[in-house]
Amino acid sequence: MHDPAVVDGLLAKHAAATDPVLKNKILTALARLYTREAAYDGSWWWGTKPDTRGPYYKPIRWGKSADIEKRFRDVWAAAATDQKAFLTYLANKHRMNLEGIGEVEKTGGKKEKTIGEISIEDIMLALDKLKGDPAKGREIMKTQACAACHSIAENDPKRGPDLNNIGATLDREAIAEAILKPDAGIAPSWVDVTTKDGTTLQGTLAEKSETQIIIRNIAGIPTTLKPADVKDIQTSASTIMGPHLMDALTMNQFADVISYLHSLK
Numbered sequence: 001m002h003d004p005a006v007v008d009g010l011l012a013k014h015a016a017a018t019d020p021v022l023k024n025k026i027l028t029a030l031a032r033l034y035t036r037e038a039a040y041d042g043s044w045w046w047g048t049k050p051d052t053r054g055p056y057y058k059p060i061r062w063g064k065s066a067d068i069e070k071r072f073r074d075v076w077a078a079a080a081t082d083q084k085a086f087l088t089y090l091a092n093k094h095r096m097n098l099e100g101i102g103e104v105e106k107t108g109g110k111k112e113k114t115i116g117e118i119s120i121e122d123i124m125l126a127l128d129k130l131k132g133d134p135a136k137g138r139e140i141m142k143t144q145a146c147a148a149c150h151s152i153a154e155n156d157p158k159r160g161p162d163l164n165n166i167g168a169t170l171d172r173e174a175i176a177e178a179i180l181k182p183d184a185g186i187a188p189s190w191v192d193v194t195t196k197d198g199t200t201l202q203g204t205l206a207e208k209s210e211t212q213i214i215i216r217n218i219a220g221i222p223t224t225l226k227p228a229d230v231k232d233i234q235t236s237a238s239t240i241m242g243p244h245l246m247d248a249l250t251m252n253q254f255a256d257v258i259s260y261l262h263s264l265k
């Protein structure tokens with residue numbers, strides 16, 4: 001459908017047609033072709049959650065949108081009132097966002113968007129500009145479920161990788177990515193241990209010395225092994241941290257959290 005030749009053909013037909021009914025039919029077809037669905041790249045699906053047309057639809061302009069827009073504006077400039085009403089109807093129905101012809105959807109809106117509604121790329125760009133307030137971030141962290149798996153204060157029970165020193169090893173971007181895409185990079189301390197008798201354990205490497213190896217599972221329960229019994233210790237291939245934990249925060253709150261976590265060193 002979204003073939004440039006189809007659009008060129010319709011534009012030529014529209015220019016040549018004299019019957020107003022036919023002309024409007026062609027405009028309807030052009031309005032439908034104005035946006036196309038973006039290829040799904042995995043980064044934005046939750047950004048369209050409030051959209052009633054389904055989770056995988058993201059209308060974007062494509063190569064021929066500008067030509068279609070120009071035709072709409074030319075027709076608009078010469079149109080009588082009822083024809084203008086028709087163009088407005090088409091522009092709104094197909095969400096063309098044509099300033100001056102139909103409604104323009106506000107991208108910011110009044111309500112501040114939440115992390116779950118912003119693509120990871122945009123979050124990273126925004127994070128670059130927002131300093132964030134560590135004191136506020138500290139308060140926000142108290143309302144999050146992170147402590148179920150992580151020690152944040154020095155004397156929290158030890159479970160998953162410690163966050164109380166996270167700013168020393170990860171920069172702001174890496175901390176944000178660890179939260180938004182937990183399985184994109186696995187913390188080096190989160191390991192799979194294979195013993196010589198073939199057992200595998202997943203957990204945080206709490207100690208590795210000449211005399212003992214200690215693995216804490218996510219419940220904080222330690223297993224102590226003798227180095228002689230251990231065949232292999234490797235960064236785990238998988239995490240158990242879910243990706244949408246901070247989706248309900250606003251961008252500013254998220255920046256506060258990142259600044260707080262980054263200050264822990």
Ligand code: HEC
Pocket residue numbers: 144145146147148149150160161163166170175178179182183185186187188189190218238239240241242245246
């Ligand atoms: C269900 C348990 C669980 C919860 C809840 C959880 N995490 Fe994690 N998290 C893990 C595990 C396991 C790892 C190690 C594997 C990995 O890198 O994903 C990890 C890794 C991380 C890392 C990277 C650590 C490093 O050393 O590289 C960060 C940062 C992090 N989590 C932050 C958070 C924050 C912030 C929250 C709260 C919004 C949170 N986590 C909630 C289990 C959890």
